[in-house]
Amino acid sequence: MGATCSRKRDMVAEEPIVQRSSYGYCKSGSTKWLGMTFVRSCRDIQLGTRQCPSLMDLCLQTICRDIHRYTTFSKLPRDISQQIFDELVRSERLTDASFEAFRGCALEDMNLGEYLGVNDNWMDVVSSQGSSLLSLDVSGSDITDSGLSCLKECTNLEALNFNFCDHISDSGLKNMKGFSNLRSLSFRRNNAITSEGMSVFASLTNMVKLDLERCLRIHGGLVHLKGLNKLESLSIKWCNCIKDSDMEHLSGLTNLKSLQISCSQVTDNGITYLKGLHKLTLLNLEGCPITSASLNTLTALGSLLYLNLSRCNLSTNGCESFSGLSSLKILNLSYSNITNASLACLKDLFNLESLNIESCKITNEGIVHLAGLSKLKRLELSDTEIGSSGLEHLSGLTNLESINLSFTKVSDMGMIKLSGLSSLTSLNLDLPRLTDTGLAALTSLTALTHLDLFGARITDHGMSYLRNFKNLRLLEICGGHITDDGVKYIKDLSSLTLLNLSQNRSLTDKSLSIISGLTELVSLNVSNSRITSGGLQHLKSLKHLKSLSLECCKVTANDIRKLQSTHLPDLVSFRPY
Structure with a gap:
């Protein structure tokens, strides 16, 4: 499909946790608009409506615009200083100089994940927040x-996020010994932390x-x-150093509700240590070298709602144990060796809401x-061998909200079976x-x-049917058969956010003129069209636009x-760049 079609097929299925910042942290900050994951919920700035901003909104906008005029905000009430700080971060106007104005402001949340320029020189101002600071995110810094x-003076810290901070090592971890209130800690993608450095975690007894x-490099560190x-x-996840012996140290963590050990070396033997959780x-367990034999162990986990066995060595033999996992709501079996016979073992999972x-x-x-999984809401069937006739078995699943049939053998005839x-x-x-x-x-x-009609052979005539879908927020039609005449049929789809x-x-350029009303x-x-620079004038009305590819x-x-x-x-991502 080429690099310019912006088509992404996620080859690694992820867990359905609150939309993880799946785009990851990067020092360019170019994907910040897609959302960042903070380890502690911070106050979202309420910008009000565009038609009638509040007095506070206007004040914030003015202060941020003229930030060079201010040397300190320490005399302001803490909640006001916090809002100013959050807005400067959001609008990417925080600089070395303006950051200094927040010295001693007793801020509670400093969420600087992915923010360009954050380094050790900023940490003195961070530490000046003292015992008031509860949450710090400096990911990608x-x-x-x-x-x-x-951070030694910030003794009340509850959440720390150091994702992709590859300059922090075991030596730095020693400074966390006094953080007895710490409840959340994140160190994604760090090769400098070893099992020895993890010894400090043993003192963080309030960690959740x-x-x-x-x-x-953390093999052997789970003992702490x-x-x-x-x-x-x-x-x-993705710690390929983790082995069965590491799992033994988790057997006593009886309050564990979420455990992610995907792409490790854990086998069926390691899974046996989870029986008491x-x-x-x-x-x-995505990508772990476990087999269907592990299902016998997992049946002891009576509270299990989500199970990811994608890319595991499952086979039909042993899959009958699925019947003991009746509490499951979400099950991921993608890229495994299961067959039609394996699916027969799922018929008793009456609570299942999502199947991949x-x-x-x-x-x-x-x-x-x-056919009997009446509670099923989401079904992922892409890249399987099913055809149109197989869809008749889904006609009774009236709770289905989402189906992915991409890269299957389904044709026009199958759509009739979905119409109800x-x-x-x-x-x-x-x-x-x-x-x-x-x-x-x-x-x-x-x-x-x-x-998503990405590779479908839709023409201008077919575009006329889109007028029936007034609630569409996402639409992809990239089969190559659309002209300006077809685009006119989407001009009234006013809810579209991604096109x-x-x-x-x-x-x-005429198409851009039509799109200007969305x-x-x-x-x-x-991309890959006859759009010219002259057509860009039609995009001036798209004030919410954050990503543009041409x-x-x-x-x-x-x-x-x-x-x-x-x-x-607000445009933060565009191509050509």
Whole structure:
């Protein structure tokens, strides 16, 4: 499909936790608008409505605009200083000089994850918040062990986030010994932390959440967690150093509710140490070399709601133990070796709400076993061997809200079998066999908010059926058969926030004129088209736009930057860049 079509197929299925900042931290900050994960909920700045901003909003905007005039905010009430700080971070106006103005302000939350320029020089101002500081996020920064030592005065810290801070080592961890109130700690992707340095964790007895994802030198360090009886969430995903012997140290953590050990070396033997974790509701074993034999152990986990066995060595033999996991609501079996016969073992999972069998050896004969899962809301069938006739077994699943059929053998005939599922809000139909005829069969699904027709052969005539989907927020049609005449049919889809029309080479500046009325758009992709710099004027009305892709068009990065500086201040990601 080419690099310019902005098509992403997530090859690694993730757990359904509050939308993780799945785009990760990066020092460019270019994906900040997509959301950042803070380990402690911070106060969101309420910007008010665009039509009538509050007096506080106006004051904040004025202060941030004229920030160079102020040398200190320490005399202001703490909640006001906090709002000013948060707005400066949000608007990316915080600098070395303006940061100094917050010295001694007794701020509670300093969420600087991904913020450019954060280094040890900032930590003196951070430490000046003293015992008031409760949450600090400096992910993706250049903070070192020396900078971490500055936090000794912040004795009431409850949450620390040092994701992707690869200059922090065991030496820096020693400075955390006095943080007895710490409840949440995150050190994703750090190769300098070792099992020896983890000894400091033994003193953090109030720890509730610990994230050591992609820390590759912590084998043997889990022994220091044995006394953390309040620990509820532990992530050691992508730590391929973790072995069965490490799992033994988790057996006594009976308050654990979430455990993520994906892509480690843990085998069936290691899983046996989890038998006593009766409060466990989420278990992520993706990519671990476990087999169906582990299911016997997992049946003892009566509270288990989410189980990820993607990319594991499952086979039909032993899958009958699935019947003992009746509490499951979410099950991920993608990229495993399960077959049609394996699906027969799922028929007793009556509480199942989400099932992912992407890239499994499943045909129409296997889908019949899903017919009784009446609570099913989300179904991932992409890259399987199912065809249109298999979809008839889904007609009774009236609670289905989302189906992904991309890269299957489904054609227009299959759409007729979906037309009665009125609860559907999301459909992924990246199907080369899908044409205008199939789209016409879906017009009764008026609740749709997400419609992906990426590789479907939709023409201008088929575009006319889109007028029935008034609630659409996401639309992708990239099959290459759309012209300006077809785009006119989406001009009234006023709820659209993401629109991808890339690969349609006949689109011209006229399409941008039509799109200009979709003022709620946050992301727009019209790459590989005939758009020119002259057409950019039509985008001035898209004030919410944060991502714009016009690759392989007659548009330069400078053209987009000019538009950004004059009319689209919220635009943070664009191509060409």
